[in-house]
Amino acid sequence: MTAPLYFAMLSVVAVAAVLGAAGCGAGGSATGGALDVVAAESFLADIAQNVAGDRFTVGTLIPPGADPHAFEPTPKDLGAVAGADLVIVNGGGLEGPLLDTLKNAGGSATIVDASAGLTSRTPQPGEPPLAAGQTDPHFWLDPVLVETYVTNICDAFVKADSAGAAVYKANAAAYTAKLRQLDAWIKAQVTQLPVQDRKLVLNHASHGYFADRYGFQVVGTVIPSVGTSESPTAQQLAALTAAIRKSGAKAIFVEKDENPQLAEQIAAETGIHVVTGLLDHSLTPADGAAPTYIDMMKYDTRRIVEALR
Numbered sequence: 001m002t003a004p005l006y007f008a009m010l011s012v013v014a015v016a017a018v019l020g021a022a023g024c025g026a027g028g029s030a031t032g033g034a035l036d037v038v039a040a041e042s043f044l045a046d047i048a049q050n051v052a053g054d055r056f057t058v059g060t061l062i063p064p065g066a067d068p069h070a071f072e073p074t075p076k077d078l079g080a081v082a083g084a085d086l087v088i089v090n091g092g093g094l095e096g097p098l099l100d101t102l103k104n105a106g107g108s109a110t111i112v113d114a115s116a117g118l119t120s121r122t123p124q125p126g127e128p129p130l131a132a133g134q135t136d137p138h139f140w141l142d143p144v145l146v147e148t149y150v151t152n153i154c155d156a157f158v159k160a161d162s163a164g165a166a167v168y169k170a171n172a173a174a175y176t177a178k179l180r181q182l183d184a185w186i187k188a189q190v191t192q193l194p195v196q197d198r199k200l201v202l203n204h205a206s207h208g209y210f211a212d213r214y215g216f217q218v219v220g221t222v223i224p225s226v227g228t229s230e231s232p233t234a235q236q237l238a239a240l241t242a243a244i245r246k247s248g249a250k251a252i253f254v255e256k257d258e259n260p261q262l263a264e265q266i267a268a269e270t271g272i273h274v275v276t277g278l279l280d281h282s283l284t285p286a287d288g289a290a291p292t293y294i295d296m297m298k299y300d301t302r303r304i305v306e307a308l309r
Helices: 003-009 011-023 042-052 075-082 097-103 142-162 162-190 208-214 236-248 259-271 293-308
Strands: 037-039 058-060 088-090 110-113 199-202 216-223 250-253 271-278
Touching: 037 042, 042 058, 042 088, 042 142, 042 162, 042 216, 042 293, 088 097, 088 142, 097 110, 110 142, 142 162, 142 293, 162 208, 162 293, 199 236, 208 216, 216 236, 250 259, 250 293, 259 271, 271 293
Parallel strands: 037 058, 037 088, 088 110, 199 216, 199 250, 250 271
Antiparallel strands: none
16 A cells, blocks of 8 residues: 555544654755655665655665675666765664765765664663764664654655655655554564563674664674674673573574574574574565565564564
8 A cells, every 4th residue: 555545544633643743844945857866775765665655766775685884886876876866874874984975976966864863872781882973873673763764754855846745744644653553563562572581682783772662681792883894702702602691582683694603603502593584674575575664674573572482
C-alpha cells in the first residue's frame, strides 16, 4: 500500500494530530518537474520514498549489502550525485569520508542530513567508548528517532518543491503513524523475553539506540567501535569473553556480510551461539525478507527475540 493510499484511510482527527507532531515546515521555492533525489543508504531511500510518495522516485547510492562505513563510490555514482537536486545522508558520522566525497562531487545538490537535531547517546558499561567528538550514528535502529528523519526529509522536499508541500506533509504524517505502530510492535515482541535474557553481544557497536529504547543491556562488542574498520586486541577479546560468561548472554549477533570469524571463536569458548545475517544497515531486494525499513526492523527484531528465548 502506498503512503498516499494509507493516509487516505486514516481518520481526519488522527492525521491532524500526527501532522502536528511530524513538524514538516512551510513551503519554499517551487521547481519545474520532479525532484532528482539520491539517498546514501537503502533504508534511508525507503524512508524518503514514503515521504515523496508518487511525486518522484528516490535513488540509492550504496547498494544492498555494502558497508556504509567503508563504501567507495564509482565515477557513475558520483555522476548521479552531481546531477541530483538533493542527496540525503544519515549523518552522525555513518558515511565517514564518503560525505566529503559527496560534497565535492560537483553539481549543485543540497546535502540533507536526515539525523540532524538528534543527540548521540552515551555508551553504557561494557560498550566501547566513543572517541572525542565521535557520534554513534545508528539512530535509525530506534523507530521513534526516525520520526526526526521524516521531519528533516519532508522539510527538505518542501523547500525544494513547494508545489508538492501538501503531498509531502500528508505522506510524512502517514509514515509517522506507521513508525509508531512499528515501535509498539517491537515492544510487544520484546515483552516475550524475560528481563534477565535481554542481553546483546554484537559484532560492532550498532544497537545502542535499540537497546536503550527496548530495555536491552549491551554486554559487549567484538569490534570495539561504532564502525567496522577497527580490530580488537587480545585483551579486549578476553574481556568480552569474561563479560559473556558473567552475564549469561545467549548469542552474538553479526550483521549480513560482516566476517563472523572472531564472533565464532568467542562463541566456541563461551558455549553460546552466533546469529548471522542481521540487516541493520541494508535492505534486501524487493523479493527478499526485508525490502523496506519497517520490514528490516521487524526481521531483525524477530531474529533477536528468537535467539534469546
